[in-house]
Amino acid sequence: MEGLKKDVIRHVVSSLGSDYASKSAYNYYNALALAVRDRLIDNWIKTQRSYYDEKAKRVYYLSLEYLPGKSLMNNLHCLGIYETARKAMSDLGFSLEDLAEQEWDAGLGNGGLGRLASCFLDSMATLGIPGYGYGIRYDYGIFHQVIEDGKQVEQADNWMRVGNPWAYERGQHLFPVRFFGEVKNWTDEYGRLRHTWTAGDTVLAMPCDMLVPGWDNHHVINMRLWSARSDVEFDLDFFNTGNYLGAVEEKIFDEKISKVLYPSDQIEEGRELRLKQQYFFVTATIQDILRRFRKKHQDMTELPQSVAIQLNDTHPAIAIAELMRILLDEDLLDWEVAWDICVSTFAYTNHTILPEALETWPVSLLERMLPRHMQIIYEINARFLREVERVARSEDCGQLCHRDLDHLKQRVSLIQERPIKSVRMAHLAIIGSHSVNGVAALHTELLKARVFDDFQRLYPQKINNKTNGVTPRRWLWSANQPLSRLIASHIGTGFVRNLDELTQLEPLAADPAFREAWRAAKLENKQRLQAYIKRKLMRELHTEHLFDVHIKRIHEYKRQVLNLLHVVTAYNRLRHGQAADFTPRTVFFGGKAAPSYFMAKRIIHAINAVAATVNADSRVNDKLQVVYLPNYCVSQAERVIPATELSEQISTAGMEASGTGNMKFALNGALTIGTWDGATIEMAQAIGPELLFIFGMREDELVSLRQHGYNPMLYYHGDEELREALDMLRSDAFSPGQHGLFAPLVDNLLHGGDRFFVLADYRQYLGAQQDVGRLYLDQEEWTRRSILNAARMGFFSSDRAISQYAREIWDVAPMAGLQNGKGA
Ligand code: BZD
Incomplete structure (x- = not known):
């Protein structure tokens, strides 16, 4: 402890240039973070060296998004110095919890996809898998949400304004990134046509490394995030021609590429800057991967034995064309050889079946920005469609039938003609990868049977399932110390690394003393949340209420509106005196809406309007409360989830790929x-x-209901309580003076076809909520179920998920000595 204290003080003085006697929490947080980083960096260097020494096969996880949240507590726990740090900082006059509050969330993602990437890096580090995460260091992460007059207002998330003590910026290792320009043809010595892309604009990609430690195993992997840097300073002519301001403007323009994260999920953003981000990220990453590979190899055909690249959705799928370009134009390989290398190296994870989320890029844009890549995509397509034709005409064509060949070719082509001629990135990712995986069993079945059914017939082995998981380090041990300590006192701490060990809790569910201790831990978490809400929202929570929580991105398919209809119905029953047996509850909502998503923003407004009415009504508010938690993010989830008793997972069946909340x-x-x-x-x-x-x-x-003609009006007319709730929303019961404010929500359900079947599920949802309320009154039975729920969650560790990826997709093994945890 004395060592850590000395290091913290030294960093306050020599790294931050401050007086250690002035007790600034900001300085002491930063100094502690630097002292922790010092303890990681030796192991990081050793880890990286061991990959070279052992010629390990490496895994590269390519993701445009990560949601690491805060790093301090997680890193202290992984290093096993949490208690030491707590005491050291207490000696210095600080509470560790308060210091941790100083850190800004690294919000470099939108939601589940980005958080999954962060859980996966944690698991690779813990399992000892030679992995790297690659991404973009956005200057502005996901916007900060504030609620004003019930509405979402977005504020810029300038998360690095106060610096980032965790990152190493490596300004000396820059990679060039080129755009636009033209393609020149030439003939090689064997008479083969060759291509050279001479690009117009160049920017530079600068690596920023964040260290990701495993759990108690000395294995530290790297998350490398690229930041755009202008090459203007390198081009002295720019400055020397006297156009100083013009040069500076150009510099600012270039650096725009990594300025901001696109804040939409589940919808494709067809903007030129977004494509620039994708290619910027991809080319820098592939250059870095090949640089490392070429240190030990000359023969590019050995790439798939040394490198596995996982594409996190199609956002980095242009990597397939980029690797092809390098192999063809720079290494001068033959097409077939280059293509085999690509397919054996890449694998693709799909995260959605919503058609509006499947990415496409206009051919005209690609031709301009990445002309050589567009040529390569055309060539991939031509060869692929010839192969489709061959398979379809062959005898064992299964369900393929050549009468339908033209249609089949149109459906699977990389190019879609309408509404504008575009490249289907999912098709590129499927064809260019040896593995395509969904993220839960049902999702994968729907990929095979619906979204990618043609590909399933063409490549019956390619589509496979890898059900998602979450890291127990952050989501149990670090977020929920009261419960973790209780668990550890009965079954030891092995569950943190091997979550299946939680099954040892099962017999304890029958033990009344254990149940009481379990409830006490939950209550402690509820009280902690109560204190937090009081501080942040100046609201008093009732900890004896059932805490019912719905936190995730706001989206129609996630059906926050269904939950809201339950709240309004419960409110009506209480008002009308029809709910004598109502179990008191507080319903929490939280989540961000994409700034351009009108309906989602209106849903947030409606939730806040209902909350204001219910909370102000003294007839009901001792029994029913509604809380909107502004700015839902990773660190908020860490506070709220441990205090939650009822988890709302009420998406329209078939629409949530997996869910990880x-x-x-x-x-x-x-x-x-x-x-x-x-x-x-x-x-x-x-x-x-x-x-x-x-x-x-x-x-x-739902498929059959849709086929037979779904009529939401039938439900409206057939269900009095539903009608009352909808009519109240449509009238101005919750929006006095703003008549019709929520009419779009109701009209969308009644006259817009109710695409997400809210009305069809309303009555059953109410029934289930009734069961919830009843069971909560029996605290012994509720607790028993709560324990059994946790005890049986072992499968949903991201360690299990990553082990499956490693074995079944990447063909990589943990580093020697790390298989069973502890490292050398
Ligand atoms: O990915 C989510 C799915 O909706 C969840 O069901 C699933 O659990 C997680 C992890 O697999 N998808 C996203 O989060 N998608 C995005 O965030 C996104 C971002 C940009 C563009 C498109 C989608």
């Missing part, structure tokens, strides 16, 4: 009210469906 809640002892969707299905199967509150129509039932 669902796993974090159950792991922390919340019971789930949910639909038969995404990974919630597998959770119900692992836990026992009777221990969750499952309701609603299943995916196949």
